[in-house]
Structures are given as C-alpha cells and as structure tokens.
Amino acid sequence: MAVVTVTYSPGEHLEHFISTLATATSEKPQVILADNGSNDGVPELVADANxxxxxxxxxxxxxxxxxxNRAVADIDPEIEFVLIANPDIRWGTDSIDELLAAAKxxxxxxxxxxxxxxxxxxRYPSARRVPGLADGAGHAILGTLWPSNPWTLRYRQDNEEISERNVGWLSGSCLLVRRAAFDSIDGFDSRYFMYMxxxxxxxxxxxxxxxxxFVPSAEVTHAKGHAAGKHPEAMLPAHHASAYRFQADRHPHWWQAPLRVAxxxxxxxxxxxxxRSALxxxxxxAGTN
Incomplete structure (x- = not known):
C-alpha cells in the first residue's frame, strides 16, 4: 500500500496527518505529497523529517x-492499494487496516x-447516491433551506442503515483504491479542478x-471546508462549475442542449x-472575533 495526499500550503494539518498515520495501520507505507505549489514550507519540513x-x-x-493522477503514476505498479486522502485528515486507530480487511x-x-x-x-454523509438531475436540483435548491427535503435525503442517503455496503460514490477526502480499478478508469478526470x-x-x-x-468500522476525522470558508469567492464558483460539468457530461446529446443551457x-x-451569503x-x- 502507498498513501497519496495533495498539499497546497497545508499548515499544521499535514503534521497531524503524518503523526496519526502511525496509529492507523500496522504497515509503514510510502507517503507521497503531491504538492501543487505550497508556500508555507510545511511539505518540505515533513518530508525532511520522515x-x-x-x-x-x-x-x-x-x-x-x-x-x-500524477502521484499514482509514480507508484510502483506492483503496489496493490493506494490510499488517497486530504492532508487535513486525522486517522482513527486501525482505520486503514479496517479498510484493507474490507477490501479482502x-x-x-x-x-x-x-x-x-x-x-x-x-458524522459527515460520506457515502452517497450518484445525483441525477432531479436529486441534484432538489438538493441544490432546498438543501440549505429545508435539509430534510426528500431529494436531499435520497441523495445523502441519510436514512440508510449504517452498514458496510456498496454505494454510489464515496467522499474523496479519504479513499482506499484498488490500483487495478484506478487504472481501468484512467484515475480521476483532471478536467475537474476541484469538487465533484x-x-x-x-x-x-x-x-x-x-x-x-462504505466501511463504517473505519473512522477518520476531517477538518472539512477550512479553505472554502476562507475563500468562498473562489471555492464556490469552482464547486458550481464542477457540478455543471458533471451533469453536462451525462447529458451530451444535441437535443439536450436546452437542458444544459438551463x-x-x-x-x-x-x-x-x-x-454573497458566504461573504x-x-x-x-470576523466582526465578532
């Protein structure tokens, strides 16, 4: 197994990521920091110290x-599993070993x-249904104003039993990926800059x-959204652009053009x-601090 995380001035989060990793697995995996241009010096310090x-x-x-994708391409093809995680993950005890056991x-x-x-x-709803147009639109429009609306509940799978099961998709904040599966679909679609x-x-x-x-017996903690909260004027447009790309890719025909425009x-x-609301x-x- 190898571990890959993407860094972009991760600050103290990365140090917690590495320190808690030792409690997550009995192995000592190779860790690759795919750095997208950090300027805080933390990735260099962590790499030098470990x-x-x-x-x-x-x-x-x-x-x-x-x-x-760039990091996985550098990993020995003989390595069967790649653990992909955000740098602001803190690993729960035996969490990676639980994922590896489930893979068997x-x-x-x-x-x-x-x-x-x-x-x-x-608990963050990290195991969800793939959103169709109806669920996606209902969740987008009503998710904040009416969290218990039927489209959001169906999309987030909030009413599903907490059990080990096959789901539509899993949060990319922490994924154990079988290398053969990753390669079979050519990894992530790099047209998505972030989100979706x-x-x-x-x-x-x-x-x-x-x-x-979904493997509920494995637990991690994610400091989700710290970047988005600081820079909503950049993050939210990226999120919406990705949402459009996802649905547009699945409705590509000429006769679906009016749908794409709408x-x-x-x-x-x-x-x-x-x-506007986030700002x-x-x-x-900021005014209350």
Missing part, C-alpha cells in the same frame, strides 16, 4: 484529481471509504463494474447567491 515521506512537486496548481471481503471493491467525522464528532471529482470517480467506477464500498443559468444564479457570513464572523 524517511517514508516523498515530496513530489507537480509544477503548479494542477487541481486535486490531476495531482493524484469485497474483491470487486474498486474504492473503499471510512466513516468521516467532523471535528465536533458528528470524487462523484465522477465513483460513478465511473460503478459503471466499469467495480464497487464503491442548468448553466440556474447554477450561475445559485452561485452568485451562495457567494456576509465571513464578515459577520
């Missing part, structure tokens, strides 16, 4: 999926994902005949409203 950590400079900010139980598992916890200990690349990855994995397996216009309006919230929070 003999099993390699710093791989991608040559610029090439996006999350592109950086993962599911020989057609192309990707396996753990329970992802928020910093406050609440994991939805696309899981969807293509399933269509290729592999399983996306989708693009609707997402543009939603993006402007979301950015107000950020300013309000």
């Amino acid at each position: 003999e099993n950590v390699t710093l791989l400079r991608t040559g610029g900010n090439i996006g999350y999926g592109g950086a993962i 139980r599911w020989p057609r598992a192309g990707a396996l994902g753990p329970t992802v916890l928020e910093p406050d200990g609440s 690349e994991d939805v696309d990855f899981g969807d293509r994995m399933g269509k290729a005949g592999w399983h996306n397996v 989708l693009k216009a609707g997402l543009a309006i939603r993006c402007r409203l979301a950015v 107000r919230e950020r300013d309000r929070a």
Whole structure:
C-alpha cells in the first residue's frame, strides 16, 4: 500500500496527518505529497523529517484529481492499494487496516471509504447516491433551506442503515483504491479542478463494474471546508462549475442542449447567491472575533 495526499500550503494539518498515520495501520507505507505549489514550507519540513515521506512537486496548481493522477503514476505498479486522502485528515486507530480487511471481503471493491467525522464528532454523509438531475436540483435548491427535503435525503442517503455496503460514490477526502480499478478508469478526470471529482470517480467506477464500498468500522476525522470558508469567492464558483460539468457530461446529446443551457443559468444564479451569503457570513464572523 502507498498513501497519496495533495498539499497546497497545508499548515499544521499535514503534521497531524503524518503523526496519526502511525496509529492507523500496522504497515509503514510510502507517503507521497503531491504538492501543487505550497508556500508555507510545511511539505518540505515533513518530508525532511520522515524517511517514508516523498515530496513530489507537480509544477503548479494542477487541481486535486490531476495531482493524484500524477502521484499514482509514480507508484510502483506492483503496489496493490493506494490510499488517497486530504492532508487535513486525522486517522482513527486501525482505520486503514479496517479498510484493507474490507477490501479482502469485497474483491470487486474498486474504492473503499471510512466513516468521516467532523471535528465536533458528528458524522459527515460520506457515502452517497450518484445525483441525477432531479436529486441534484432538489438538493441544490432546498438543501440549505429545508435539509430534510426528500431529494436531499435520497441523495445523502441519510436514512440508510449504517452498514458496510456498496454505494454510489464515496467522499474523496479519504479513499482506499484498488490500483487495478484506478487504472481501468484512467484515475480521476483532471478536467475537474476541484469538487465533484470524487462523484465522477465513483460513478465511473460503478459503471466499469467495480464497487464503491462504505466501511463504517473505519473512522477518520476531517477538518472539512477550512479553505472554502476562507475563500468562498473562489471555492464556490469552482464547486458550481464542477457540478455543471458533471451533469453536462451525462447529458451530451444535441437535443439536450436546452437542458444544459438551463442548468448553466440556474447554477450561475445559485452561485452568485451562495457567494454573497458566504461573504456576509465571513464578515459577520470576523466582526465578532
């Protein structure tokens, strides 16, 4: 097994990532830091301090999926599993060993994902259904105003039993990927700069005949959204652009052009409203500190 994470000035998160990794597995895996242009010096410090950590400079900010693909291409093809995770993950005890054990139980598992916890200990819905147009639109429009709406519940699978099972897609914040499966679908689609690349990855994995397996017995904690909260004016447009790409790719025919136009216009309006709201919230929070 090898571990890959993408770094972009990760700060103290990366040090926690490496220190808790020792409790997550009995192995001492090779760790590759696919660095997209950090300027805080942390990836260099971590690589220098840990003999099993390699710093791989991608040559610029090439996006999350592109950086993962670049790192995986450097891994010995004989390595069967690649653990892909964000640098702000903190590993739970035996979490990686639990994922590896599940991979033996599911020989057609192309990707396996753990329970992802928020910093406050609440459970993040990391195992979801692939969003169709109806579920995606319903969740996008009503998810914030009416969290319990039927489209959001169906998409997030909130009412599903917490059990080890095959799902539509798994959060890219932490994925154990079978190398053969990764190679069979050519890895991540590097056209996604950030966001939705994991939805696309899981969807293509399933269509290729592999399983996306949720493994609740493995637990990690994710400091989710710290970058998005600081820079909503950049992150939210990227999110909406990826959402459009995902649906446009799945509705490519000429007679579906009006649908693509409507989708693009609707997402543009939603993006402007979301950015405005996020900036107000950020300013309000800054004013109270």
